[in-house]
Amino acid sequence: MVMDKLGDSLQGALRKLIGANRIDENVVNEVVKDIQRALLTSDVNVKLVMDMSKRIKERSLKEEPQKGADPREHVVRIVYQEMIGIMGKGATIDLKPQTIMMVGLQGSGKTTSVSKLARWFQKKGLKPAVIGADNFRPGAYQQLKILCDKLNVHFYGEEGETDAVGIVKRGLKEIEKYDIKIIDTAGRHALEADLIAEMEAINAIANPDQKFLVLDAAIGQQAGVQAKAFNDAVGITGIIITKLDGTAKGGGALSAVSEINAPIAFIGTGETPDDFERFDADRFISRLLGMGDLQSLLEKVQESMKESDLNVENIMKGRFTLNDMYAQLEAMNKMGPLKQVMKMLPLGSMGLGGAKLSDKDLDETGQKMKVYKVIMDSMTEGELNDPKIISAARIKRIAMGSGRSPDDIRELLKYHKNMQNAFKNFAGKGGGRSMQKMMKKGGMGGMGDLGGNMPF
Numbered sequence: 001m002v003m004d005k006l007g008d009s010l011q012g013a014l015r016k017l018i019g020a021n022r023i024d025e026n027v028v029n030e031v032v033k034d035i036q037r038a039l040l041t042s043d044v045n046v047k048l049v050m051d052m053s054k055r056i057k058e059r060s061l062k063e064e065p066q067k068g069a070d071p072r073e074h075v076v077r078i079v080y081q082e083m084i085g086i087m088g089k090g091a092t093i094d095l096k097p098q099t100i101m102m103v104g105l106q107g108s109g110k111t112t113s114v115s116k117l118a119r120w121f122q123k124k125g126l127k128p129a130v131i132g133a134d135n136f137r138p139g140a141y142q143q144l145k146i147l148c149d150k151l152n153v154h155f156y157g158e159e160g161e162t163d164a165v166g167i168v169k170r171g172l173k174e175i176e177k178y179d180i181k182i183i184d185t186a187g188r189h190a191l192e193a194d195l196i197a198e199m200e201a202i203n204a205i206a207n208p209d210q211k212f213l214v215l216d217a218a219i220g221q222q223a224g225v226q227a228k229a230f231n232d233a234v235g236i237t238g239i240i241i242t243k244l245d246g247t248a249k250g251g252g253a254l255s256a257v258s259e260i261n262a263p264i265a266f267i268g269t270g271e272t273p274d275d276f277e278r279f280d281a282d283r284f285i286s287r288l289l290g291m292g293d294l295q296s297l298l299e300k301v302q303e304s305m306k307e308s309d310l311n312v313e314n315i316m317k318g319r320f321t322l323n324d325m326y327a328q329l330e331a332m333n334k335m336g337p338l339k340q341v342m343k344m345l346p347l348g349s350m351g352l353g354g355a356k357l358s359d360k361d362l363d364e365t366g367q368k369m370k371v372y373k374v375i376m377d378s379m380t381e382g383e384l385n386d387p388k389i390i391s392a393a394r395i396k397r398i399a400m401g402s403g404r405s406p407d408d409i410r411e412l413l414k415y416h417k418n419m420q421n422a423f424k425n426f427a428g429k430g431g432g433r434s435m436q437k438m439m440k441k442g443g444m445g446g447m448g449d450l451g452g453n454m455p456f
């Protein structure tokens, strides 16, 4: 994963929080200090880090946790929200015909990103074409042409031509029929007057819908300065951060958005044409904080729920029976090996106290789920529908029937109760509606609200 080091440090900080007996000022201060260290090491701007730390402290101690939320989750949620504040929510990319101008300094990964972007649109079913207007760097024409040819992307260029504006003018005419017109402009070692003049002229004749600034993740805090300069020159509408796979300093580029108020659109995560992803703040920050890749998890949940007997309507009204839990365990089984599913889960869910899950833990949890199913197989339909009727005598009977101890039965009932409460809590916050909406649309919906209370 990209930004592993930052992710590990942030998760270390949150683990301290989740492991604390109670949340007080000392704990919050200590956790904030760890977060500060992690962000500064990854080169996020000092002022941003300080402002964010102050807000996390104030909000953690002043704001009331949402009803039913654990104080630890409350702080984790604040950290998550403040991280989104720093990195932004990400850009919306319309899947419709448009012109995109790419700008950036030499060596930032601009040419490579042009071809990756073309490929991205191509995979979405749109027809991209590229204009190579970088006539400054020797070899740029050939490099881009080869990349485009490999991807079957139409390329327009004029080797040896020195007038970049002329190339763009003629190129736009030639690629008129294409859906996505991407213009690669020249870079320099620094932003100089002639580069600005050229970008302005291309901007004026192409009138691009998007102006993407390509930033090398390794430039660290310089990212903010660069972003501001390019933004002043042509008005940046989105940022592409390249080489996030190869540096621990990506925090500088990731937080450059706050300098210019332009969202991060894409991130480059390797050298091949497919190492290119939309920047989705929910996904990215959830992963960094170890809150799990909620989106990916949800996609899996949606798929398996479609095929399961789960009564989603009822669950979303806060009614979650043992029968539902049985169906849910079956659905989880269909989602694939527990080890993979669990990696997507938020820290601290399933009562594991936020510990980094070892393979041994995961095996044990998988084993436990199997036991739960065996126990539920020994229950009557009435008990499965209404666990409240399970008295001490019934616990004994179920234990006998399933070959487990009464403590195992009580543990299962407690686990069920916890999940039921989490669902009730979520439904009470209007999460039910969001969940249904989300399931229809396949989007994130209100899951952010569920946070560490994910009842899976």
Ligand SMILES: Nc1nc2c(ncn2[C@@H]2O[C@H](COP(=O)(O)OP(=O)(O)OP(=O)(O)O)[C@@H](O)[C@H]2O)c(=O)[nH]1
Pocket (backbone or CB within 6 Å): 104, 105, 106, 107, 108, 109, 110, 111, 112, 113, 134, 137, 140, 186, 187, 188, 241, 242, 243, 244, 245, 246, 267, 268, 269, 270, 271, 275
């Ligand atoms: N690991 C990794 N390498 C990348 C990524 N993006 C680009 N590169 C590499 O970075 C180097 C420079 O990229 P180019 O696309 O040639 O640079 P450029 O910004 O176009 O340079 P100019 O055309 O002079 O502006 C190449 O070796 C790319 O393969 C990325 O996301 N990850």
